[in-house]
Each structure stands twice: as structure tokens, then as C-alpha cells.
Amino acid sequence: MAIGGTRVRYRRHNTKNTRSNKIRTVRTPGSRITVLYRKKLPKGPHTPVSLGHKPIPGVKRLRSIQRKSAPKRHLTVSRAYGGCLTHDLVRERIIRAFLIEEQKIVKRVLKAQSKKKRKFRKRAKADE
Numbered sequence: 001m002a003i004g005g006t007r008v009r010y011r012r013h014n015t016k017n018t019r020s021n022k023i024r025t026v027r028t029p030g031s032r033i034t035v036l037y038r039k040k041l042p043k044g045p046h047t048p049v050s051l052g053h054k055p056i057p058g059v060k061r062l063r064s065i066q067r068k069s070a071p072k073r074h075l076t077v078s079r080a081y082g083g084c085l086t087h088d089l090v091r092e093r094i095i096r097a098f099l100i101e102e103q104k105i106v107k108r109v110l111k112a113q114s115k116k117k118r119k120f121r122k123r124a125k126a127d128e
Contacts, residue, residue: 003025003026003027003033004025006025006033008023008025008033008034008035009035010023010035011034011035011037012037019040020040021037022037022038022040023035023036023037023038024036024037024038039063040063041061042061042062042063043055043061044056044059044060044061044062045059045083047084047085047086047089051085051089052089054086056077056083056084056085056086057077057086057087058077059074059075059076059077059083060074060075062074062075081093
């Protein structure tokens, strides 16, 4: 006999099949078919909406009360911005920072070269 097809009675006050009232039918040791209530599965931590709102892999999907008593290894990833950003967003930030620094160096070099040229031109004009 399949347990999934049998009719069972809700044990709590809510009698509708809503998101907060999900059940699982089980057979007790006394061979009675009864109901166990399932907990809601949360969405889990995501990156900020401005950065794409993607779920963060490696971090447990816990409800707030479970989250309080969970160990640190369930809440973070051992990396910079561990429980906040995904690996690809961190990589993007690192690359962006590196390119900005490179750009600053190039600007500085070009400025120094143009200064040299100006000095050289002034000397050439003075020699004439």
C-alpha cells in the first residue's frame, strides 16, 4: 500500500494546502498512517540586488533562528567577502582595482613624458 495516496487528517488548525502547511505522511510503529509537518526552506543568502541578486554558493540556507546557533563554517566562505559576494564578483572587483591602478600609472608616465617634451622644446627655442 502506498503511503502517498492515502487520505490523512491535518493535526493543526490550518486545513488548507498552503506554503506554510506542507506535510509528509509516515507510518508509525503502531502501523498508523499519520502526518509530519515540514519546515519551510528559506531562499538563503544572496548578493545585493545592485550586483545581480545571485545565491551565494557554499553558505547554508538557514532560517533566522537556526542561523543564530549555526557554526561559523555554515555561514561564511573562507575568502575575501566570504558570505557576502560570489567568487566571480570578487574576481571582477580585484581585476577592476588592478586596471584602475594600471591606468593611474600610465597617466603618470604620460604626464612625465609630456613635461620632458615641454622642457626640451623650451630649451630648443632658447637656443635659437
